[in-house]
Amino acid sequence: MGQAALKSASTGAEVIALPASGAEVVTLPHATGKPLHERLAPLAKSVLVNLVPPLITVALILLFWQIAASGPQSSLPPPTKIWAEAKDLITEPFFWAGSQDIGLGWRILVSLQRVAIGFGLAAIVGILLGALVGQSVWAMRGLDPVFQVLRTVPPLAWLPLSLAAFRDSQPSAIFVIFITAIWPVIINTAVGIRNIPQDYRNVAQVLRLNQVEFFFKVMVPSAAPYIFTGLRIGVGLSWLAIVAAEMLTGGVGIGFFIWDAWNSSRLSDIIVALVYIGVVGFVLDRVVAFVGTIVTRGTVVN
Protein backbone atom coordinates (compact mmCIF):
# COMPACT_ATOMS: atom_id res chain seq x y z
CA MET A 1 0.00 0.00 0.00
CA GLY A 2 2.74 2.38 1.03
CA GLN A 3 4.72 1.36 -2.01
CA ALA A 4 1.79 2.12 -4.32
CA ALA A 5 1.51 5.56 -2.81
CA LEU A 6 5.18 6.08 -3.33
CA LYS A 7 4.85 5.04 -6.95
CA SER A 8 2.02 7.45 -7.68
CA ALA A 9 3.90 10.18 -5.91
CA SER A 10 6.95 9.58 -8.06
CA THR A 11 4.92 9.54 -11.29
CA GLY A 12 3.32 12.75 -10.15
CA ALA A 13 6.73 14.25 -9.71
CA GLU A 14 7.64 13.11 -13.20
CA VAL A 15 4.62 14.90 -14.71
CA ILE A 16 5.63 18.08 -12.98
CA ALA A 17 9.21 17.70 -14.21
CA LEU A 18 8.10 17.31 -17.84
CA PRO A 19 7.65 20.98 -18.79
CA ALA A 20 10.97 21.73 -17.20
CA SER A 21 12.73 19.25 -19.50
CA GLY A 22 10.86 20.75 -22.46
CA ALA A 23 12.20 24.14 -21.53
CA GLU A 24 15.67 22.65 -21.49
CA VAL A 25 15.31 21.55 -25.11
CA VAL A 26 14.54 25.10 -26.12
CA THR A 27 17.63 26.44 -24.38
CA LEU A 28 19.85 23.71 -25.81
CA PRO A 29 21.23 25.48 -28.92
CA HIS A 30 21.81 28.54 -26.82
CA ALA A 31 23.66 26.41 -24.25
CA THR A 32 25.94 24.72 -26.81
CA GLY A 33 26.86 28.06 -28.34
CA LYS A 34 28.15 29.42 -25.09
CA PRO A 35 30.48 26.57 -24.01
CA LEU A 36 32.02 26.53 -27.51
CA HIS A 37 32.88 30.18 -27.09
CA GLU A 38 34.15 29.46 -23.60
CA ARG A 39 36.09 26.45 -24.83
CA LEU A 40 37.96 28.57 -27.37
CA ALA A 41 39.01 31.09 -24.76
CA PRO A 42 41.44 28.80 -22.84
CA LEU A 43 42.81 27.52 -26.15
CA ALA A 44 43.53 31.04 -27.32
CA LYS A 45 44.98 31.79 -23.92
CA SER A 46 47.37 28.82 -24.05
CA VAL A 47 48.50 29.85 -27.54
CA LEU A 48 49.15 33.36 -26.28
CA VAL A 49 50.96 32.12 -23.19
CA ASN A 50 53.22 29.87 -25.26
CA LEU A 51 53.76 32.18 -28.20
CA VAL A 52 54.12 35.65 -26.75
CA PRO A 53 57.23 35.11 -24.54
CA PRO A 54 59.42 33.66 -27.35
CA LEU A 55 58.21 36.41 -29.72
CA ILE A 56 59.22 39.03 -27.18
CA THR A 57 62.62 37.34 -26.76
CA VAL A 58 63.19 37.29 -30.52
CA ALA A 59 62.15 40.94 -30.82
CA LEU A 60 64.57 41.91 -28.04
CA ILE A 61 67.42 39.95 -29.61
CA LEU A 62 66.80 41.65 -32.97
CA LEU A 63 66.66 45.01 -31.27
CA PHE A 64 69.97 44.59 -29.42
CA TRP A 65 71.56 43.12 -32.51
CA GLN A 66 70.41 46.08 -34.55
CA ILE A 67 71.87 48.50 -32.02
CA ALA A 68 75.11 46.56 -31.59
CA ALA A 69 75.76 46.03 -35.31
CA SER A 70 74.78 49.51 -36.49
CA GLY A 71 78.09 51.16 -35.79
CA PRO A 72 80.24 52.23 -38.79
CA GLN A 73 83.11 49.86 -37.94
CA SER A 74 80.83 46.89 -37.15
CA SER A 75 82.04 43.65 -38.79
CA LEU A 76 78.62 41.92 -38.77
CA PRO A 77 75.49 43.11 -40.61
CA PRO A 78 72.46 44.30 -38.58
CA PRO A 79 69.02 42.70 -39.20
CA THR A 80 67.86 45.54 -41.45
CA LYS A 81 70.86 45.05 -43.74
CA ILE A 82 70.24 41.28 -43.83
CA TRP A 83 66.64 41.93 -44.85
CA ALA A 84 67.78 44.27 -47.58
CA GLU A 85 70.49 41.96 -48.92
CA ALA A 86 68.96 38.51 -48.51
CA LYS A 87 65.26 39.23 -48.82
CA ASP A 88 64.85 36.75 -51.68
CA LEU A 89 66.37 33.94 -49.60
CA ILE A 90 63.98 34.64 -46.73
CA THR A 91 60.76 35.11 -48.64
CA GLU A 92 61.29 32.62 -51.46
CA PRO A 93 62.81 29.39 -50.15
CA PHE A 94 61.92 27.47 -53.33
CA PHE A 95 63.07 29.65 -56.24
CA TRP A 96 65.10 28.00 -59.01
CA ALA A 97 67.37 30.12 -61.19
CA GLY A 98 70.12 27.88 -62.45
CA SER A 99 71.94 24.93 -60.89
CA GLN A 100 73.80 26.90 -58.19
CA ASP A 101 71.34 29.78 -57.73
CA ILE A 102 68.51 28.03 -55.93
CA GLY A 103 66.40 28.73 -52.88
CA LEU A 104 67.48 27.63 -49.42
CA GLY A 105 64.47 25.31 -49.24
CA TRP A 106 65.94 23.19 -52.04
CA ARG A 107 69.33 23.08 -50.37
CA ILE A 108 67.74 22.08 -47.07
CA LEU A 109 65.88 19.29 -48.89
CA VAL A 110 69.11 17.98 -50.39
CA SER A 111 70.75 17.98 -46.96
CA LEU A 112 67.67 16.39 -45.44
CA GLN A 113 67.80 13.65 -48.04
CA ARG A 114 71.39 12.83 -47.04
CA VAL A 115 70.40 12.86 -43.39
CA ALA A 116 67.39 10.65 -44.12
CA ILE A 117 69.54 7.99 -45.80
CA GLY A 118 72.38 8.15 -43.27
CA PHE A 119 70.14 8.38 -40.24
CA GLY A 120 67.77 5.72 -41.57
CA LEU A 121 70.65 3.28 -41.99
CA ALA A 122 72.00 4.23 -38.57
CA ALA A 123 68.58 3.59 -37.00
CA ILE A 124 68.23 0.12 -38.55
CA VAL A 125 71.81 -1.02 -37.93
CA GLY A 126 71.90 0.69 -34.53
CA ILE A 127 68.75 -1.01 -33.28
CA LEU A 128 69.94 -4.42 -34.49
CA LEU A 129 73.43 -4.01 -32.98
CA GLY A 130 71.93 -2.56 -29.79
CA ALA A 131 69.60 -5.56 -29.56
CA LEU A 132 72.58 -7.89 -29.92
CA VAL A 133 74.61 -6.06 -27.28
CA GLY A 134 71.63 -5.81 -24.94
CA GLN A 135 70.63 -9.44 -25.34
CA SER A 136 73.94 -11.27 -25.26
CA VAL A 137 76.44 -10.88 -22.45
CA TRP A 138 79.29 -12.02 -24.70
CA ALA A 139 78.37 -9.56 -27.46
CA MET A 140 78.36 -6.82 -24.84
CA ARG A 141 81.73 -7.83 -23.45
CA GLY A 142 83.21 -7.98 -26.94
CA LEU A 143 81.61 -4.98 -28.59
CA ASP A 144 80.86 -2.47 -25.86
CA PRO A 145 84.49 -1.33 -25.26
CA VAL A 146 84.96 -0.87 -29.01
CA PHE A 147 81.76 1.18 -29.26
CA GLN A 148 82.72 3.29 -26.27
CA VAL A 149 86.02 4.22 -27.93
CA LEU A 150 84.62 4.78 -31.43
CA ARG A 151 81.71 6.94 -30.29
CA THR A 152 84.08 9.60 -28.95
CA VAL A 153 85.63 10.12 -32.42
CA PRO A 154 84.35 13.47 -33.77
CA PRO A 155 82.17 13.08 -36.89
CA LEU A 156 84.47 15.02 -39.19
CA ALA A 157 87.46 12.87 -38.25
CA TRP A 158 85.75 10.10 -40.22
CA LEU A 159 85.44 12.20 -43.36
CA PRO A 160 88.95 11.80 -44.87
CA LEU A 161 88.78 8.05 -44.31
CA SER A 162 85.35 7.74 -45.91
CA LEU A 163 86.40 9.96 -48.84
CA ALA A 164 89.32 7.61 -49.38
CA ALA A 165 87.06 4.57 -49.14
CA PHE A 166 84.13 5.78 -51.25
CA ARG A 167 86.01 8.14 -53.62
CA ASP A 168 82.88 10.29 -53.88
CA SER A 169 81.48 13.08 -51.73
CA GLN A 170 77.83 11.94 -51.64
CA PRO A 171 78.35 8.48 -50.01
CA SER A 172 81.07 9.97 -47.81
CA ALA A 173 78.68 12.56 -46.38
CA ILE A 174 76.07 9.86 -45.81
CA PHE A 175 78.65 7.67 -44.10
CA VAL A 176 79.60 10.50 -41.76
CA ILE A 177 75.92 10.92 -40.81
CA PHE A 178 75.62 7.19 -40.30
CA ILE A 179 78.67 6.89 -38.09
CA THR A 180 77.66 9.96 -36.07
CA ALA A 181 74.07 8.92 -35.40
CA ILE A 182 74.60 5.22 -34.76
CA TRP A 183 76.28 5.32 -31.32
CA PRO A 184 73.46 6.82 -29.25
CA VAL A 185 71.03 4.47 -31.02
CA ILE A 186 73.14 1.40 -30.20
CA ILE A 187 73.80 2.39 -26.61
CA ASN A 188 70.22 3.38 -25.77
CA THR A 189 68.75 0.32 -27.47
CA ALA A 190 71.09 -1.93 -25.52
CA VAL A 191 70.09 -0.30 -22.23
CA GLY A 192 66.42 -0.59 -23.14
CA ILE A 193 66.77 -4.26 -23.95
CA ARG A 194 68.71 -4.99 -20.79
CA ASN A 195 65.80 -3.40 -18.92
CA ILE A 196 63.07 -5.62 -20.39
CA PRO A 197 61.28 -7.01 -17.33
CA GLN A 198 61.87 -10.70 -16.64
CA ASP A 199 58.08 -11.13 -16.69
CA TYR A 200 57.89 -10.33 -20.39
CA ARG A 201 60.73 -12.74 -21.06
CA ASN A 202 58.88 -15.43 -19.11
CA VAL A 203 55.72 -14.83 -21.15
CA ALA A 204 57.74 -15.11 -24.35
CA GLN A 205 59.35 -18.32 -23.12
CA VAL A 206 56.06 -19.90 -22.15
CA LEU A 207 54.67 -19.00 -25.59
CA ARG A 208 57.87 -20.31 -27.20
CA LEU A 209 58.28 -17.15 -29.29
CA ASN A 210 61.24 -17.56 -31.63
CA GLN A 211 64.01 -14.98 -31.92
CA VAL A 212 62.30 -12.98 -34.69
CA GLU A 213 58.91 -12.95 -32.95
CA PHE A 214 60.55 -12.02 -29.66
CA PHE A 215 62.44 -9.19 -31.37
CA PHE A 216 59.35 -7.62 -32.97
CA LYS A 217 56.67 -8.46 -30.41
CA VAL A 218 58.48 -7.98 -27.11
CA MET A 219 61.94 -6.47 -27.48
CA VAL A 220 61.23 -3.51 -29.75
CA PRO A 221 57.97 -2.37 -28.10
CA SER A 222 59.37 -2.83 -24.62
CA ALA A 223 62.59 -0.96 -25.38
CA ALA A 224 60.84 1.64 -27.56
CA PRO A 225 61.12 4.54 -25.08
CA TYR A 226 64.88 3.98 -24.84
CA ILE A 227 65.23 3.44 -28.59
CA PHE A 228 63.47 6.73 -29.29
CA THR A 229 65.69 8.57 -26.84
CA GLY A 230 68.64 7.24 -28.84
CA LEU A 231 67.02 8.16 -32.16
CA ARG A 232 66.31 11.67 -30.94
CA ILE A 233 69.91 12.23 -29.88
CA GLY A 234 71.03 10.60 -33.14
CA VAL A 235 68.96 12.84 -35.39
CA GLY A 236 70.28 15.92 -33.61
CA LEU A 237 73.87 14.77 -34.06
CA SER A 238 73.32 13.96 -37.75
CA TRP A 239 72.01 17.45 -38.37
CA LEU A 240 75.08 18.83 -36.63
CA ALA A 241 77.35 16.63 -38.73
CA ILE A 242 75.74 17.16 -42.14
CA VAL A 243 76.40 20.89 -42.18
CA ALA A 244 80.04 20.37 -41.31
CA ALA A 245 80.45 17.50 -43.76
CA GLU A 246 78.88 19.46 -46.62
CA MET A 247 81.19 22.38 -45.99
CA LEU A 248 84.07 20.07 -46.83
CA THR A 249 82.55 17.89 -49.55
CA GLY A 250 80.79 20.60 -51.56
CA GLY A 251 77.72 19.97 -53.70
CA VAL A 252 74.28 21.43 -53.22
CA GLY A 253 73.52 21.14 -49.48
CA ILE A 254 72.98 23.90 -46.95
CA GLY A 255 76.45 23.36 -45.48
CA PHE A 256 78.15 24.05 -48.75
CA PHE A 257 75.96 27.12 -49.23
CA ILE A 258 77.37 28.60 -46.01
CA TRP A 259 80.94 27.84 -47.11
CA ASP A 260 80.26 29.30 -50.53
CA ALA A 261 78.71 32.42 -49.01
CA TRP A 262 81.74 32.85 -46.74
CA ASN A 263 84.09 32.61 -49.71
CA SER A 264 82.18 35.38 -51.49
CA SER A 265 81.72 37.43 -48.26
CA ARG A 266 77.91 37.22 -48.23
CA LEU A 267 77.50 37.39 -44.44
CA SER A 268 73.77 38.12 -44.63
CA ASP A 269 73.19 34.87 -46.52
CA ILE A 270 75.10 32.95 -43.86
CA ILE A 271 72.91 34.36 -41.10
CA VAL A 272 69.73 33.48 -42.99
CA ALA A 273 71.09 29.96 -43.56
CA LEU A 274 71.85 29.63 -39.84
CA VAL A 275 68.24 30.42 -39.01
CA TYR A 276 67.06 27.84 -41.55
CA ILE A 277 69.37 25.20 -40.07
CA GLY A 278 68.21 25.96 -36.54
CA VAL A 279 64.55 25.78 -37.44
CA VAL A 280 64.94 22.55 -39.41
CA GLY A 281 66.98 20.94 -36.62
CA PHE A 282 64.29 21.90 -34.13
CA VAL A 283 61.58 20.45 -36.38
CA LEU A 284 63.55 17.21 -36.88
CA ASP A 285 63.91 16.80 -33.13
CA ARG A 286 60.20 17.41 -32.57
CA VAL A 287 59.19 15.02 -35.37
CA VAL A 288 61.22 12.16 -33.88
CA ALA A 289 59.90 12.99 -30.41
CA PHE A 290 56.34 13.07 -31.74
CA VAL A 291 56.70 9.72 -33.50
CA GLY A 292 58.19 8.42 -30.26
CA THR A 293 55.24 9.49 -28.13
CA ILE A 294 52.83 7.89 -30.60
CA VAL A 295 54.73 4.62 -30.81
CA THR A 296 55.44 4.32 -27.10
CA ARG A 297 51.99 5.39 -25.98
CA GLY A 298 51.27 1.93 -24.58
CA THR A 299 54.68 1.22 -23.14
CA VAL A 300 54.07 2.60 -19.70
CA VAL A 301 55.22 0.71 -16.66
CA ASN A 302 52.11 -0.18 -14.75
Added chain:
Amino acid sequence: MSTPYLKIDHVEKTFQRGAASTNVLKDINLVIDKGEYVSVIGHSGCGKSTLLNIVAGLTPVTEGAVLLEGKEVNAPGPERAVVFQNHSLLPWLSVYDNVALAVNKVFGRVKSKSERHDWIMHNLDLVQMGHAKDKRPAEISGGMKQRVGIARGLAMEPKILLLDEPFGALDALTRAHLQDSIMQIHAALGNTMIMITHDVDEAVLLSDRIVMMTNGPSARIGEVLDVRLERPRKRLDLVSDRTYIAAREAVLKFLYERHRFVEAA
Protein backbone atom coordinates in the same frame (compact mmCIF):
# COMPACT_ATOMS: atom_id res chain seq x y z
CA MET B 1 50.16 -49.03 -13.41
CA SER B 2 49.50 -46.30 -15.93
CA THR B 3 51.83 -43.32 -16.22
CA PRO B 4 50.80 -40.48 -13.90
CA TYR B 5 49.56 -37.25 -15.53
CA LEU B 6 52.12 -35.02 -13.88
CA LYS B 7 54.94 -36.44 -11.82
CA ILE B 8 57.42 -34.37 -9.85
CA ASP B 9 60.14 -36.90 -9.24
CA HIS B 10 62.83 -36.35 -6.61
CA VAL B 11 63.24 -32.72 -7.61
CA GLU B 12 66.01 -30.80 -5.96
CA LYS B 13 67.06 -27.21 -6.60
CA THR B 14 70.25 -25.51 -5.54
CA PHE B 15 70.98 -21.95 -6.56
CA GLN B 16 74.62 -21.20 -7.12
CA ARG B 17 75.94 -17.70 -6.77
CA GLY B 18 79.68 -17.60 -6.98
CA ALA B 19 81.05 -19.82 -4.24
CA ALA B 20 77.85 -19.68 -2.15
CA SER B 21 75.13 -22.19 -2.87
CA THR B 22 71.61 -22.28 -1.44
CA ASN B 23 69.63 -25.48 -1.39
CA VAL B 24 66.06 -24.29 -1.93
CA LEU B 25 64.12 -27.47 -2.59
CA LYS B 26 65.00 -30.95 -1.37
CA ASP B 27 63.57 -34.22 -2.58
CA ILE B 28 60.17 -33.03 -3.80
CA ASN B 29 57.89 -35.87 -4.91
CA LEU B 30 54.33 -35.28 -6.06
CA VAL B 31 51.91 -36.94 -8.44
CA ILE B 32 49.00 -34.95 -9.83
CA ASP B 33 46.05 -36.49 -11.68
CA LYS B 34 44.28 -35.04 -14.66
CA GLY B 35 41.64 -32.49 -13.68
CA GLU B 36 42.98 -32.08 -10.19
CA TYR B 37 43.24 -28.69 -8.47
CA VAL B 38 46.32 -28.69 -6.28
CA SER B 39 47.43 -25.80 -4.11
CA VAL B 40 50.94 -25.38 -2.80
CA ILE B 41 51.07 -23.42 0.43
CA GLY B 42 53.96 -22.38 2.62
CA HIS B 43 55.60 -19.39 4.23
CA SER B 44 57.27 -16.89 1.97
CA GLY B 45 60.75 -17.86 0.90
CA CYS B 46 60.04 -21.57 1.15
CA GLY B 47 60.57 -22.11 -2.54
CA LYS B 48 56.99 -22.63 -3.67
CA SER B 49 57.39 -20.22 -6.57
CA THR B 50 60.63 -21.99 -7.50
CA LEU B 51 58.70 -25.26 -7.59
CA LEU B 52 56.11 -23.73 -9.92
CA ASN B 53 58.83 -22.29 -12.15
CA ILE B 54 60.43 -25.73 -12.33
CA VAL B 55 57.13 -27.26 -13.46
CA ALA B 56 56.75 -24.40 -15.96
CA GLY B 57 60.26 -25.08 -17.22
CA LEU B 58 61.41 -21.54 -16.51
CA THR B 59 63.89 -22.76 -13.88
CA PRO B 60 66.02 -25.85 -14.52
CA VAL B 61 66.18 -28.54 -11.83
CA THR B 62 69.44 -29.47 -10.12
CA GLU B 63 68.40 -33.08 -9.52
CA GLY B 64 65.36 -35.14 -10.41
CA ALA B 65 62.80 -34.47 -13.11
CA VAL B 66 59.29 -33.28 -13.87
CA LEU B 67 57.32 -35.61 -16.14
CA LEU B 68 54.14 -34.56 -17.93
CA GLU B 69 52.36 -37.59 -19.38
CA GLY B 70 55.60 -39.53 -19.10
CA LYS B 71 57.66 -36.93 -20.99
CA GLU B 72 60.35 -34.93 -19.26
CA VAL B 73 59.81 -31.20 -18.96
CA ASN B 74 62.97 -29.18 -19.47
CA ALA B 75 61.83 -26.03 -21.27
CA PRO B 76 58.83 -23.71 -20.97
CA GLY B 77 55.94 -24.32 -23.31
CA PRO B 78 52.30 -23.43 -23.85
CA GLU B 79 51.07 -26.83 -22.63
CA ARG B 80 52.08 -25.60 -19.19
CA ALA B 81 50.61 -22.10 -19.25
CA VAL B 82 51.45 -19.77 -16.38
CA VAL B 83 49.26 -17.10 -14.80
CA PHE B 84 51.81 -14.80 -13.25
CA GLN B 85 51.35 -13.05 -9.93
CA ASN B 86 51.71 -9.60 -11.47
CA HIS B 87 49.62 -10.55 -14.53
CA SER B 88 52.56 -9.85 -16.91
CA LEU B 89 50.37 -8.50 -19.67
CA LEU B 90 52.27 -6.68 -22.38
CA PRO B 91 51.29 -3.03 -21.79
CA TRP B 92 51.55 -1.97 -25.44
CA LEU B 93 48.97 -4.53 -26.56
CA SER B 94 45.22 -4.32 -26.04
CA VAL B 95 43.48 -6.94 -23.92
CA TYR B 96 42.42 -8.70 -27.12
CA ASP B 97 45.91 -8.60 -28.61
CA ASN B 98 47.47 -9.95 -25.43
CA VAL B 99 45.31 -13.05 -25.69
CA ALA B 100 45.70 -13.07 -29.48
CA LEU B 101 49.50 -13.21 -29.14
CA ALA B 102 49.13 -16.52 -27.29
CA VAL B 103 46.35 -17.89 -29.49
CA ASN B 104 48.07 -17.02 -32.76
CA LYS B 105 51.30 -18.60 -31.57
CA VAL B 106 49.71 -21.80 -30.27
CA PHE B 107 46.94 -22.30 -32.83
CA GLY B 108 48.36 -20.34 -35.78
CA ARG B 109 48.65 -23.47 -37.89
CA VAL B 110 45.61 -25.48 -36.79
CA LYS B 111 42.89 -22.85 -36.58
CA SER B 112 41.67 -20.44 -39.23
CA LYS B 113 41.67 -16.70 -38.61
CA SER B 114 37.97 -16.55 -37.74
CA GLU B 115 38.23 -19.64 -35.54
CA ARG B 116 41.08 -17.98 -33.66
CA HIS B 117 39.06 -14.80 -33.26
CA ASP B 118 36.12 -16.77 -31.87
CA TRP B 119 38.45 -18.64 -29.53
CA ILE B 120 39.98 -15.39 -28.23
CA MET B 121 36.54 -13.90 -27.63
CA HIS B 122 35.33 -17.16 -26.05
CA ASN B 123 38.17 -17.05 -23.52
CA LEU B 124 37.70 -13.36 -22.81
CA ASP B 125 33.99 -13.98 -22.24
CA LEU B 126 34.87 -16.87 -19.95
CA VAL B 127 36.53 -14.42 -17.57
CA GLN B 128 33.88 -11.73 -18.29
CA MET B 129 36.35 -9.47 -20.06
CA GLY B 130 34.88 -9.52 -23.57
CA HIS B 131 33.54 -6.00 -23.08
CA ALA B 132 37.03 -4.56 -22.50
CA LYS B 133 38.79 -6.23 -25.41
CA ASP B 134 40.08 -2.97 -26.90
CA LYS B 135 41.38 -1.52 -23.63
CA ARG B 136 45.04 -1.44 -22.78
CA PRO B 137 46.24 -3.07 -19.55
CA ALA B 138 46.93 0.35 -18.04
CA GLU B 139 43.27 1.29 -18.47
CA ILE B 140 41.77 -1.61 -16.49
CA SER B 141 41.83 -2.51 -12.80
CA GLY B 142 44.16 -5.01 -11.16
CA GLY B 143 41.45 -7.64 -10.93
CA MET B 144 40.57 -7.22 -14.59
CA LYS B 145 44.23 -7.54 -15.57
CA GLN B 146 44.45 -10.81 -13.71
CA ARG B 147 41.28 -11.99 -15.45
CA VAL B 148 42.93 -11.30 -18.78
CA GLY B 149 46.03 -13.13 -17.54
CA ILE B 150 43.85 -16.13 -16.75
CA ALA B 151 42.13 -15.87 -20.16
CA ARG B 152 45.54 -15.84 -21.83
CA GLY B 153 46.55 -18.94 -19.89
CA LEU B 154 43.31 -20.77 -20.65
CA ALA B 155 43.42 -19.79 -24.33
CA MET B 156 46.59 -21.82 -24.80
CA GLU B 157 44.53 -24.90 -23.92
CA PRO B 158 47.24 -26.05 -21.56
CA LYS B 159 47.52 -29.58 -20.21
CA ILE B 160 48.17 -27.95 -16.89
CA LEU B 161 47.54 -24.36 -15.79
CA LEU B 162 50.07 -22.99 -13.33
CA LEU B 163 48.90 -20.11 -11.15
CA ASP B 164 51.61 -18.24 -9.25
CA GLU B 165 49.85 -16.47 -6.37
CA PRO B 166 47.30 -15.27 -8.91
CA PHE B 167 45.22 -13.24 -6.48
CA GLY B 168 47.99 -12.14 -4.13
CA ALA B 169 48.06 -8.53 -5.30
CA LEU B 170 44.29 -8.03 -5.24
CA ASP B 171 41.95 -6.67 -2.58
CA ALA B 172 39.77 -9.13 -0.67
CA LEU B 173 36.52 -8.51 -2.57
CA THR B 174 38.10 -8.74 -6.01
CA ARG B 175 39.98 -11.82 -4.89
CA ALA B 176 36.71 -13.52 -3.86
CA HIS B 177 35.17 -12.69 -7.26
CA LEU B 178 38.11 -14.18 -9.10
CA GLN B 179 38.17 -17.27 -6.89
CA ASP B 180 34.54 -17.87 -7.83
CA SER B 181 35.40 -17.39 -11.50
CA ILE B 182 38.26 -19.87 -11.25
CA MET B 183 35.97 -22.41 -9.57
CA GLN B 184 33.40 -22.03 -12.35
CA ILE B 185 36.07 -22.40 -15.02
CA HIS B 186 37.56 -25.43 -13.31
CA ALA B 187 34.10 -27.00 -13.04
CA ALA B 188 33.27 -26.27 -16.67
CA LEU B 189 36.57 -27.19 -18.33
CA GLY B 190 38.05 -29.66 -15.85
CA ASN B 191 41.57 -28.21 -16.22
CA THR B 192 44.43 -29.52 -14.18
CA MET B 193 45.71 -26.65 -12.09
CA ILE B 194 48.53 -26.00 -9.67
CA MET B 195 48.17 -22.84 -7.62
CA ILE B 196 50.77 -21.28 -5.40
CA THR B 197 49.21 -19.39 -2.51
CA HIS B 198 49.82 -18.19 1.00
CA ASP B 199 46.14 -17.78 1.76
CA VAL B 200 44.75 -20.68 3.82
CA ASP B 201 41.09 -19.98 3.01
CA GLU B 202 41.83 -19.71 -0.68
CA ALA B 203 43.68 -23.02 -0.65
CA VAL B 204 40.88 -24.87 1.16
CA LEU B 205 38.13 -23.29 -0.93
CA LEU B 206 39.62 -24.08 -4.31
CA SER B 207 41.73 -27.20 -3.96
CA ASP B 208 41.25 -30.92 -4.17
CA ARG B 209 44.57 -31.33 -2.41
CA ILE B 210 46.76 -28.93 -0.49
CA VAL B 211 50.50 -29.44 -0.54
CA MET B 212 52.08 -27.91 2.53
CA MET B 213 55.75 -27.05 2.37
CA THR B 214 58.20 -26.80 5.22
CA ASN B 215 60.35 -23.73 5.64
CA GLY B 216 63.42 -23.20 3.53
CA PRO B 217 66.25 -23.61 3.00
CA SER B 218 66.01 -27.20 1.81
CA ALA B 219 62.21 -27.04 1.85
CA ARG B 220 60.37 -30.33 1.52
CA ILE B 221 56.74 -31.31 1.18
CA GLY B 222 55.65 -31.53 4.79
CA GLU B 223 52.14 -32.84 4.36
CA VAL B 224 49.49 -33.29 1.69
CA LEU B 225 45.90 -32.71 2.74
CA ASP B 226 42.90 -34.06 0.84
CA VAL B 227 40.03 -31.58 0.86
CA ARG B 228 36.97 -33.80 0.69
CA LEU B 229 34.41 -31.10 -0.02
CA GLU B 230 31.65 -31.54 -2.56
CA ARG B 231 31.74 -29.35 -5.67
CA PRO B 232 30.33 -26.90 -6.54
CA ARG B 233 31.48 -25.20 -3.38
CA LYS B 234 29.68 -22.17 -2.05
CA ARG B 235 31.75 -19.73 -0.06
CA LEU B 236 28.95 -18.90 2.39
CA ASP B 237 27.83 -22.50 2.98
CA LEU B 238 31.38 -23.52 3.78
CA VAL B 239 31.81 -21.08 6.65
CA SER B 240 30.07 -23.49 9.02
CA ASP B 241 30.95 -26.72 7.20
CA ARG B 242 32.76 -29.19 9.43
CA THR B 243 35.03 -30.61 6.75
CA TYR B 244 35.98 -27.08 5.73
CA ILE B 245 36.75 -26.02 9.28
CA ALA B 246 38.77 -29.19 9.88
CA ALA B 247 40.80 -28.71 6.70
CA ARG B 248 41.41 -25.09 7.53
CA GLU B 249 42.52 -26.03 11.02
CA ALA B 250 44.89 -28.68 9.69
CA VAL B 251 46.60 -26.22 7.37
CA LEU B 252 46.79 -23.50 10.01
CA LYS B 253 48.26 -25.93 12.52
CA PHE B 254 50.84 -27.06 10.02
CA LEU B 255 51.85 -23.51 9.19
CA TYR B 256 51.77 -21.91 12.60
CA GLU B 257 52.44 -24.76 15.06
CA ARG B 258 54.79 -27.18 13.44
CA HIS B 259 56.48 -24.99 10.90
CA ARG B 260 56.35 -21.50 12.27
CA PHE B 261 58.24 -19.05 10.21
CA VAL B 262 60.84 -18.07 12.74
CA GLU B 263 62.57 -15.43 10.71
CA ALA B 264 59.36 -13.52 10.08
CA ALA B 265 59.31 -10.39 12.11
